[in-house]
Amino acid sequence: MAKSVSGSTLLNRLKAVLGRETNNLPQDIFVADPLSKYFDTFPQSIIGFGPTLNDSPEFSPDELGLLPKDLRNLKKTDTVGNLHEVIKKWYRANGWTVT
Numbered sequence: 001m002a003k004s005v006s007g008s009t010l011l012n013r014l015k016a017v018l019g020r021e022t023n024n025l026p027q028d029i030f031v032a033d034p035l036s037k038y039f040d041t042f043p044q045s046i047i048g049f050g051p052t053l054n055d056s057p058e059f060s061p062d063e064l065g066l067l068p069k070d071l072r073n074l075k076k077t078d079t080v081g082n083l084h085e086v087i088k089k090w091y092r093a094n095g096w097t098v099t
Helices: 007-022 044-055 080-093
Strands: 003-005 096-098
Touching (some): 007 080
């Protein structure tokens, strides 16, 4: 059976984890926010966030498996939306349909 997930579901999951890890309310996190608002050092802090996402209750049931190489090109000027795209790309590459 094909696996499917909506982009908005993935974004809500990302906001939940990001909010919990950075002491921000998920509803106050926006796709246009620069990643530098949530992470101090690049690329170390964003690469270090990969295992947090992978192991989170939001993503672990899907066996999210972001690797450092998936996150290494993100820059502090990139946005939450760019990180969302990285997550969607992983899902697509691993047999999921992202709607």
